[in-house]
Amino acid sequence: MGEKLVLTGNYAVAYAAKLARVDIVAAxxxxxxxxxVEKIAELIESGEMDAIMINVESEHSAxxxxxxxxxxxxxxxxxxxxxxxxxxxxxxxxxxxxRIPVVLALVTRTLxxxxxxxxxxxxxYGQRDTGWILSxxxxxxEVLDTTIQAxxxxxxxxxxxxxxxxxxxxxxSHTSMPVELPDEKQVxxxxxxxxxxxxxDGRELLAIGNLTWPEDTEEMVMDLWxxxxxxxxxxxxxxxxxxxxxxxxxGGLIQCINCSDAxxxxxxxxxxxxxxxxxxxxxxxxxxxxxxxxxxFYRPFPHRDxxxxxxxxxxxxxxxxxxxxxxxxxxxxxxxxxxxxxxxKLPIISNVIAGVGGVNVxxxxxxxxxxxxxxKIEGGEEPPxxxxxxxR
Amino acid sequence: xxxxxxxxxxxxxxxxxxxDAACPGCPIPMAWKVLSAVFGEKMILVIPACCSSVVVxxxxxxxxxxxxxxxxxxxxxxxxxxxxxxxxxxxxxxxQVIAWAGDGGTADIxxxxxxxxAERNHDFIYIMYDNEAYMNTGIQRxxxxxxGAWTTTTPIIGKTEHKKDVARIMIAHNVxxxxxxxxxxxHDLYAKLQRxxxxxxxxxxxxxxxxxxxxxxDPRYTVRxxxxxxxxxxxxxxxxxxxKIHLSGASRPYIDPARRKPIEEYLKYQGRFRNITPExxxxxxxYVEMNWNWIKKHM
Numbered sequence: 001m002g003e004k005l006v007l008t009g010n011y012a013v014a015y016a017a018k019l020a021r022v023d024i025v026a027a028x029x030x031x032x033x034x035x036x037v038e039k040i041a042e043l044i045e046s047g048e049m050d051a052i053m054i055n056v057e058s059e060h061s062a063x064x065x066x067x068x069x070x071x072x073x074x075x076x077x078x079x080x081x082x083x084x085x086x087x088x089x090x091x092x093x094x095x096x097x098x099r100i101p102v103v104l105a106l107v108t109r110t111l112x113x114x115x116x117x118x119x120x121x122x123x124x125y126g127q128r129d130t131g132w133i134l135s136x137x138x139x140x141x142e143v144l145d146t147t148i149q150a151x152x153x154x155x156x157x158x159x160x161x162x163x164x165x166x167x168x169x170x171x172x173s174h175t176s177m178p179v180e181l182p183d184e185k186q187v188x189x190x191x192x193x194x195x196x197x198x199x200x201d202g203r204e205l206l207a208i209g210n211l212t213w214p215e216d217t218e219e220m221v222m223d224l225w226x227x228x229x230x231x232x233x234x235x236x237x238x239x240x241x242x243x244x245x246x247x248x249x250x251g252g253l254i255q256c257i258n259c260s261d262a263x264x265x266x267x268x269x270x271x272x273x274x275x276x277x278x279x280x281x282x283x284x285x286x287x288x289x290x291x292x293x294x295x296x297f298y299r300p301f302p303h304r305d306x307x308x309x310x311x312x313x314x315x316x317x318x319x320x321x322x323x324x325x326x327x328x329x330x331x332x333x334x335x336x337x338x339x340x341x342x343x344x345k346l347p348i349i350s351n352v353i354a355g356v357g358g359v360n361v362x363x364x365x366x367x368x369x370x371x372x373x374x375x376k377i378e379g380g381e382e383p384p385x386x387x388x389x390x391x392r
Numbered sequence: 393x394x395x396x397x398x399x400x401x402x403x404x405x406x407x408x409x410x411x412d413a414a415c416p417g418c419p420i421p422m423a424w425k426v427l428s429a430v431f432g433e434k435m436i437l438v439i440p441a442c443c444s445s446v447v448v449x450x451x452x453x454x455x456x457x458x459x460x461x462x463x464x465x466x467x468x469x470x471x472x473x474x475x476x477x478x479x480x481x482x483x484x485x486x487x488q489v490i491a492w493a494g495d496g497g498t499a500d501i502x503x504x505x506x507x508x509x510a511e512r513n514h515d516f517i518y519i520m521y522d523n524e525a526y527m528n529t530g531i532q533r534x535x536x537x538x539x540g541a542w543t544t545t546t547p548i549i550g551k552t553e554h555k556k557d558v559a560r561i562m563i564a565h566n567v568x569x570x571x572x573x574x575x576x577x578x579h580d581l582y583a584k585l586q587r588x589x590x591x592x593x594x595x596x597x598x599x600x601x602x603x604x605x606x607x608x609x610d611p612r613y614t615v616r617x618x619x620x621x622x623x624x625x626x627x628x629x630x631x632x633x634x635x636k637i638h639l640s641g642a643s644r645p646y647i648d649p650a651r652r653k654p655i656e657e658y659l660k661y662q663g664r665f666r667n668i669t670p671e672x673x674x675x676x677x678x679y680v681e682m683n684w685n686w687i688k689k690h691m
Contacts, residue, residue: 023481026474052477057508061470064463064505068438068474071461074481076474090464200459201479202436202487207454209462211413216451 002246007179009172012140013079013105013165014039015179016147018049019187020103023074023194026054026065030084031117032169033107037079059084063091063104070100071208073199075151078102081169082109085123089130095162096131096224098208101154101196102162104132105147108270109169110357118358119169121270121322124298125330131224133163133231134299136269138255140177143167145248146296148187152238155195159231161224168271169358182246190245232300253302258284259291259309264377266370267306268319269295269331272361276319279366288374295331303338310339315348315383317373319366321355328386329353348377354389365389412455414447417611419575419601419618421447423521424456426578427490430585433457435488436475440468440502442494443528443603444521466501468493469509469518476516488589489516495536496526499556510565510594517588517595520558523603531606539679540672542664543606550668554679559598560686563632569595570632575602576618577642580629584640587631600627608663617661625652625680628687637690647684655680 007015013036017025027037043049054069056062059080066078080088085106095102108124110116127134133153137143143165150163167173200206212220236252243249257277259265268276273294280292293309293316295302310316320329327333332351339346352369355361369389376383407428408414408421420443427435436459439445445462449455463471472491479487491509493502498520506518525543526532533543535556542550562570569591573581581599588595602618604611621627622642629640645651655677659665 024474024477052481054473054477054512056470056473057504057511060466061473061505061508064467064470065474065477067463068461068471069478069481070474071471072436072475072478072482074474074478091467094464200436200461200475201482201484202434202459203484205433205454205457205459207448207456207460207462210448210451210454210460211446212451 002181002183004178004180006176007140007144008035008174008176009140009143009167010035010107010174011039012144012179013147014043015181016144017077018043019182019184020148020151020191021075021188022051022077024052024054024066024069024076025078026056026062026069026076027078027080028056028059028062028084030059030081032109032173033079033081033084035174036105036107059087060091063088063095066102067091067095067098067100070102070196071098071200073194073196073201075194076102077105079105079107081107082111082123086111086126089126092127092130092132092162097220099160099197099224099227100162101160103147103150103154104162104164106164106166107169107173108166116357117169119171119321120356120358121320124166125322125324127164128299128330131161131228132299133161133228133235133297134166135164135297136166136295137172138271138273138294140172140175141179141248142250143172144179144181145242145246145250148182149238149242151191153231153234156234157195157197159227159234160197161227161231166270171271186245190241228300235297250296252305253295253297253300254305255294255296256309257292259293261289262291262309263289263314264374265291265293265310265313265316266319267293267295267316267331267335269298270321272319272321272355275361275363276366278363279370282363282367283371288371290370290374298331301334301338303341306335306338307342310347311342313347315350315373315377317350317352317370320351320353323353323356348383350383351386352389353387359390407457409455409457411449411453412447413449415605415611417604417614418447419523419603419614420444420521422575422578422614423581423599423601426581427585428457429582430589431488434486435459435490436461437490437492438463438468438472438475439492440497441465441528442497443523444492444494446528465497467505468497468502470505472516472518473509473512473514476514480515491516491518493518493520494528495520495522495524496534499535499558507565510562510567510596513567513593515592515594517585517597519597519599521599521601523601523606524555525606527603527606539676540665540668542667550672559596562596567594567596568592568633572598572600572627572629574600574618574622574627574629576615576622577629580640580642584631606664608666609661613661617658620653620658620661622646623653624655624658625649625684626655626658628683630687637687639687639691647688
């Protein structure tokens with residue numbers, strides 16, 4: 001087995017970039033992403049990592065330069081947070097529509113005003129419709145593993161789409177945990193050389209992105225949609241292969257704990273799912289039939305997997321760390337719509353919006369909220385569909 | 393200037409194939425002809441939103457014999473930075489990376505990424521082809537539109553500010569090479585591209601490119617107007633390297649104000665200056681003099 005280091009989530013990203021033998025990193029500093037860039041710069045300058053770093057003048061240019069390097073045949077990574085991601089947003093669309101493999105680490109952070117550096121998932125959900133594969137890690141080991149997996153997924157000829165790996169600000173980004181590093185040679189062998197659908201390097205004449213008529217454009221968008229559908233199997237396959245080679249896999253697009261016999265499911269994404277798991281363990285000990293369904297990949301949305309576990313349950317409670325103003329939590333919206341693909345008789349699905357602005361939600365609070373939800377249904381009552389959970 | 397005239401491919405179709413969407417008299421293909429004479433097909437053009445995105449023609453065709461990456465408006469210099477670094481990383485050194493952007497994509501929305509790429513001194517050529525307004529969207533004013541000019545967003549009184557001098561901004565970046573050029577002087581542009589090709593690091597060329605549609609002149613006069621800009625002293629051709637300005641041959645006579653043609657000669661061909669007042673012409677003359685003084689000081 002590989003070397004074990006005590007790493008923050010941000011350092012886990014940096015080490016994953018090294019292990020994946022990234023050629024070029026272009027990035028711009030923003031709290032709480034900064035230590036990713038700093039660590040990579042240190043790894044490069046100390047000679048531990050062989051890559052080129054482009055210290056650009058903005059996030060828009062960070063992804064633009066990353067895109068340029070990728071189009072010209074380099075394996076690339078960038079990283080950002082919050083407003084940096086907002087500034088990059090145009091290039092998220094550009095990259096996916098150009099079908100260029102890129103990996104981006106997002107340290108999720110609340111949007112301003114007022115200035116707030118703690119985690120909510122607003123920045124993440126802002127990229128929902130960009131055509132990127134969107135993943136969210138639970139802990140630092142998964143940050144490292146998913147980042148490496150992201151290169152494999154992104155560069156798969158069935159996919160050729162960019163991949164975003166999210167990790168919560170501070171909860172993961174600045175918290176140290178033991179992380180096992182797979183063997184670099186073995187990773188290199190598994191990932192193989194850089195693969196992409198086309199390369200613009202001047203060796204043969206190629207133009208990308210010309211003026212395109214509506215029918216051609218629609219076909220390209222449909223093709224992107226098909227690639228995203230295809231990526232569903234690729235993500236599972238990559239996770240399985242990774243497990244065989246390096247001893248860790250995560251269940252594909254979702255992780256479900258205590259789910260097989262559960263009458264109720266609590267659904268969440270990101271680091272706070274760990275607190276939810278603790279709460280559910282307490283509830284299990286008290287005899288409640290409940291499991292935790294943690295979403296690892298939000299796009300493609302794992303509706304098949306959710307249905308697999310939600311079939312026949314009495315209720316789902318979905319925790320969202322962001323809100324779509326004028327509607328509901330994003331994970332909730334997708335869960336309801338996803339299950340409706342399989343049944344017209346939906347179980348009760350409630351949505352709790354919490355943890356916004358980085359407000360801490362403890363395992364005890366998850367315990368109370370989840371228990372209330374179950375008790376209400378068991379007592380023949382209808383729990384509220386949407387609740388803001390806020391305390392001071 | 394006794395330099396022998398270098399060979400240029402006089403058959404435009406060697407460079408730009410049928411299917412291009414340029415307007416009659418468009419200066420863009422004229423410049424591409426010169427680029428092609430220097431780099432052949434071994435060039436990657438990074439093109440942000442601008443007339444050229446249309447001029448090359450629609451998918452699946454591509455009229456220009458070069459590799460092209462079409463990119464978002466503000467990002468030509470940033471994408472070119474990435475491409476240049478990737479080619480370096482991959483050991484490809486016989487392909488020229490060129491950011492090819494209009495004046496809006498350079499002087500306005502692209503300024504930050506241009507400045508960043510210049511400061512980092514990436515090895516590529518940035519060419520700002522300057523038709524002095526947002527022509528592709530319908531002649532809106534840009535930071536590079538000259539004083540007094542009509543545009544659709546300066547529709548009655550004309551632009552009330554002078555042109556942003558991007559070449560001078562780039563000189564302030566201490567990059568290895570900055571030049572001004574004009575589509576009216578293809579051999580001068582050719583020589584400048586040849587010099588830029590040999591220099592490693594960031595190169596910037598500010599290319600004056602009269603636009604018949606936006607400047608309101610007869611399409612057959614593109615070259616004549618480009619030349620008049622130089623002959624009146626309004627557009628000064630020079631190179632900047634080794635810490636000083638080197639005045640180009642074509643502009644050398646006009647260091648002497650007496651040898652310059654009257655500014656009115658240049659303005660009268662262009663509908664965009666139709667309503668310009670004598671006071672405004674005086675202001676343009678003052679501005680021209682100021683620019684020459686700056687040039688003389690840095691030679």
